[in-house]
Amino acid sequence: MAGKRNEKPSMDIFKVLLEASKEKKKAKREQLLKSIGVKEFFEEGNIKIDMKTCKGVECKFCIKVCPTNALYWKTGEIGITEDLCVYCASCVLNCMVDNCIEVRRKRENGTNERFSNPLDVLVMLNNINTRNRMKVIESVLPDEETYLKRYRKPIFETESRKNNY
């Protein structure tokens, strides 16, 4: 019995506090984005800018293209309001320096993505387009039989064409 009295509860208080602060942050972020009419598409993410390689005042492209005004010019460098960033990667696509901005994000299906130069973003966009094209093709031509029915010419037509040449 005495041994049982000394047993510590198994709850990890640090984990609980961390979860609570995450929830609080999420709620604040949701409220902020809702107030500007922006929808979140990603479970989570983060953005980093390397101030050592950033061209700063000579450039500011990222500030111009950010759809949520998450980026701004503060004394001498780019500032980030992380609660406004929706990890769209437009800033990476338009940054003139490779690996200066890094955006990481997690999709609802658990896929993790990372972008740090325009090519990364273009490859992702191309993959999405390809998947969408495949979906359209599959909806119109779900199997080989449908394809042949639609595109195979009847033999007699092919033969009569041949005879006409």
Ligand code: SF4
């Ligand atoms: S990832 Fe999108 S929302 Fe975030 S800072 Fe860059 S452009 Fe703005």
Ligand code: SF4
């Ligand atoms: S686009 Fe890139 S190089 Fe230009 S200011 Fe933004 S982070 Fe710096």
